Amino acid sequence: MAPDRVTPEAMNASGGARTRQVLALTVAVGLCVPALLLRLLLGHVSAPIGTLCYGVAFIGAALLLVWGTELAQLELPTGLALSALAVIAILPEYAIDLLFAYQAGQNPGTSSLALANMTGANRLLIGIGWSVVVFVGAVSYHRARRAGGGENGGGDNGAGERHRYAMNLRRLATLDIVVLGAASLYMLHMPMRSTLTLFDSAVLLCLFGFYVFRLARAPQEEPEFIGPPALINRLSTSWRRTVVVVMMGSAALVIVFMAHPLSESIVQTGQLLGLDKFLMVQWVAPLATESAELVPACLFAWRQLPDKGLGTLLSSKINQWTLLVSMVPAAFALAAGSLSGLPMSPTQQHAILLTAAQSLFAMSLLIDLRMSVRQAALILALFLSDVVGSVVLGDDARSVMRTTLSVVYLTLAAVRLVRLRDRIPQVLRDGVRTHPRDMLGEPEQVR
Numbered sequence: 336m337a338p339d340r341v342t343p344e345a346m347n348a349s350g351g352a353r354t355r356q357v358l359a360l361t362v363a364v365g366l367c368v369p370a371l372l373l374r375l376l377l378g379h380v381s382a383p384i385g386t387l388c389y390g391v392a393f394i395g396a397a398l399l400l401v402w403g404t405e406l407a408q409l410e411l412p413t414g415l416a417l418s419a420l421a422v423i424a425i426l427p428e429y430a431i432d433l434l435f436a437y438q439a440g441q442n443p444g445t446s447s448l449a450l451a452n453m454t455g456a457n458r459l460l461i462g463i464g465w466s467v468v469v470f471v472g473a474v475s476y477h478r479a480r481r482a483g484g485g486e487n488g489g490g491d492n493g494a495g496e497r498h499r500y501a502m503n504l505r506r507l508a509t510l511d512i513v514v515l516g517a518a519s520l521y522m523l524h525m526p527m528r529s530t531l532t533l534f535d536s537a538v539l540l541c542l543f544g545f546y547v548f549r550l551a552r553a554p555q556e557e558p559e560f561i562g563p564p565a566l567i568n569r570l571s572t573s574w575r576r577t578v579v580v581v582m583m584g585s586a587a588l589v590i591v592f593m594a595h596p597l598s599e600s601i602v603q604t605g606q607l608l609g610l611d612k613f614l615m616v617q618w619v620a621p622l623a624t625e626s627a628e629l630v631p632a633c634l635f636a637w638r639q640l641p642d643k644g645l646g647t648l649l650s651s652k653i654n655q656w657t658l659l660v661s662m663v664p665a666a667f668a669l670a671a672g673s674l675s676g677l678p679m680s681p682t683q684q685h686a687i688l689l690t691a692a693q694s695l696f697a698m699s700l701l702i703d704l705r706m707s708v709r710q711a712a713l714i715l716a717l718f719l720s721d722v723v724g725s726v727v728l729g730d731d732a733r734s735v736m737r738t739t740l741s742v743v744y745l746t747l748a749a750v751r752l753v754r755l756r757d758r759i760p761q762v763l764r765d766g767v768r769t770h771p772r773d774m775l776g777e778p779e780q781v782r
Contacts (some may be wrong), residue, residue, distance in 0.1 A: 364399070
């Protein structure tokens with residue numbers, strides 16, 4: 336039989352795809368260049384220009400990270416590759432938080448900044464990150480249904496009911512849920528303490544070690560590539576590995592190199608606008624640095640890959656809530672030359688309580704391995720009430736607001752867990768004992 340003839344149309348289509356792949360890579364690298372030139376050659380510029388250039392560089396680095404992570408799945412289990420992405424993507428948070436913690440060790444009066452950035456970043460990751468990823472996935476899903484001529488333009492199912500979207504995860508995500516729940520339960524007792532100590536570091540590091548150990552046992556999966564990863568995957572194995580290492584290493588360097596000037600530019604921009612420094616550190620700086628996580632997650636969600644979309648942010652949350660938090664008292668102790676622990680004022684204690692309560696609520700929503708648009712909207716609404724209260728209320732009223740929100744989160748979590756109590760033993764069994772290879776499988780997109 337004669338071989339299939341490649342038509343000119345197919346060749347043109349292939350050439351067009353390759354051109355778009357090269358262009359996408361070029362744009363991602365190009366986004367990082369202005370910030371590098373600014374940092375290396377010019378040094379000091381106005382805060383608004385610095386915020387723009389460094390923020391754009393974070394987006395370019397995030398794109399390189401997501402492409403490198405997809406290709407890394409050829410060498411690593413999917414869960415471990417996503418965890419690696421999460422660690423690299425939150426490098427800005429590591430850099431900024433540990434800088435504040437180290438400065439607090441030299442000047443204990445500044446410890447509030449380290450805890451403000453840490454708690455703000457954790458709450459923002461769930462409040463904005465998780466909800467936005469679900470919204471992006473819903474828009475992409477309904478757009479695809481309309482384009483595919485779904486019944487009533489994607490509106491009704493066979494029973495005549497509205498076809499509702501939900502982002503679903505595989506059983507392997509039970510590991511994330513168990514670790515997130517354990518870390519959040521542990522952090523709930525922090526308001527009864529006056530310091531964050533190295534003992535807390537040890538507990539959280541053990542949880543993170545257990546998480547990585549379990550992920551490493553998951554088998555590799557054969558990914559399907561589109562965009563720049565498809566182009567790079569055509570290279571020989573040695574060249575592909577080299578390109579992946581260079582991409583992810585360069586992206587990590589850009590993120591670390593730009594984290595401090597970005598945070599400074601943001602704070603200075605806020606001061607120019609007359610905004611409070613504490614609030615800038617708590618909300619605006621994390622919003623900028625979390626873009627390195629949010630951009631890849633939204634790209635995955637748009638491509639209807641929930642385990643890589645919501646799963647990436649779930650892994651990022653665990654990394655921030657265990658590994659990052661464990662390093663804060665270590666950096667403080669190193670600078671202070673003391674084992675007394677990072678001091679916490681009542682304001683910081685309330686912030687940690689609220690962060691732990693929100694984390695438990697988020698964990699309870701995923702107990703059935705799915706998140707609906709309504710649940711994402713509830714997360715966003717509660718988070719925005721937190722942000723608005725932080726901005727407009729005074730110190731005393733803000734403490735009352737945080738305590739009230741914590742009670743709301745914990746109550747909602749308790750109600751949710753009681754309703755789904757029959758699922759809890761299975762989730763614990765899967766998260767702690769079931770071998771990861773037995774939990775792989777494709778999630779349903781809608782239930």
